[in-house]
Amino acid sequence: xxxxxxxxxxxxxxxxxxxxxxxxxxxxxxxxxxxxxxxxxxxxxxxxxxxxxxxxxxxxxxxxxxxxxxxxxxxxxxxxxxxxxxxxxxxxxxxxxxxxxxxxxxxxxxxxxxxxxxxxxxxxxxxxxxxxxxxxxxxxxxxxxxxxxxxxxxxxxxxxxxxxxxxxxxxxxxxxxxxxxxxxxxxxxxxxxxxxxxxxxxxxxxxxxxxxxxxxxxxxxxxxxxxxxxxxxxxxxxxxxxxxxxxxxxxxxxxxxxxxxxxxx
Numbered sequence: 001x002x003x004x005x006x007x008x009x010x011x012x013x014x015x016x017x018x019x020x021x022x023x024x025x026x027x028x029x030x031x032x033x034x035x036x037x038x039x040x041x042x043x044x045x046x047x048x049x050x051x052x053x054x055x056x057x058x059x060x061x062x063x064x065x066x067x068x069x070x071x072x073x074x075x076x077x078x079x080x081x082x083x084x085x086x087x088x089x090x091x092x093x094x095x096x097x098x099x100x101x102x103x104x105x106x107x108x109x110x111x112x113x114x115x116x117x118x119x120x121x122x123x124x125x126x127x128x129x130x131x132x133x134x135x136x137x138x139x140x141x142x143x144x145x146x147x148x149x150x151x152x153x154x155x156x157x158x159x160x161x162x163x164x165x166x167x168x169x170x171x172x173x174x175x176x177x178x179x180x181x182x183x184x185x186x187x188x189x190x191x192x193x194x195x196x197x198x199x200x201x202x203x204x205x206x207x208x209x210x211x212x213x214x215x216x217x218x219x220x221x222x223x224x225x226x227x228x229x230x231x232x233x234x235x236x237x238x239x240x241x242x243x244x245x246x247x248x249x250x251x252x253x254x255x256x257x258x259x260x261x262x263x264x265x
Contacts, residue, residue, distance in 0.1 A: 141246030
């Protein structure tokens with residue numbers, strides 16, 4: 001696969017505003033999507049409720065709370081860092097809390113008796129959804145290759161040159177000389193909370209604006225995306241049979257989830 005980015009005419013490119021603007025990557029079709037996650041969560045909840053009813057707990061909630069609320073910590077990751085100028089100006093390396101609702105369960109708390117039986121029902125639901133899948137060998141194979149592919153991306157000479165240009169550009173505007181955009185995004189100076197959000201300080205927001213400005217000026221994200229596409233395409237070509245088996249496993253899982261939702265949902 002060859003990714004080509006052409007800038008035609010005298011008008012400077014405006015750059016991307018969302019990751020979706022970049023288009024799909026070769027490994028995307030082999031991966032678990034947000035829709036897969038939502039459907040699997042629903043299917044699991046339905047299977048657990050059915051199991052709990054068999055164990056003498058009718059009316060078990062689909063989205064139960066623990067008997068005591070655990071401490072929740074959100075891990076934040078990013079493919080390219082912040083890319084939208086408006087987001088950078090308003091939220092820096094964080095986001096609008098109003099657009100990220102409280103992730104805590106909406107259902108009632110489990111009773112002590114329910115909580116004792118709940119893990120067994122969770123395990124039973126997992127076994128049902130993974131039926132017919134070799135979990136160790138095939139399940140989400142593309143994800144297991146992610147670390148090696150990421151190493152190849154980071155060693156891509158074109159990308160490393162693009163990061164160097166971006167880094168100088170950010171430093172020339174009076175900000176920290178980060179080695180790459182991911183380091184800017186995850187800088188501890190932004191003091192992310194347990195929800196993963198930042199404090200949106202003026203320094204943070206100014207840094208994010210410089211970050212995005214330099215990315216758009218030098219097409220850093222486009223070059224990065226092309227490097228990822230090359231690395232993924234090469235890895236898929238080298239391990240074609242394993243990727244194909246992983247895709248079959250994912251399709252089997254989707255079919256099982258669909259069956260559960262059709263019968264219980």
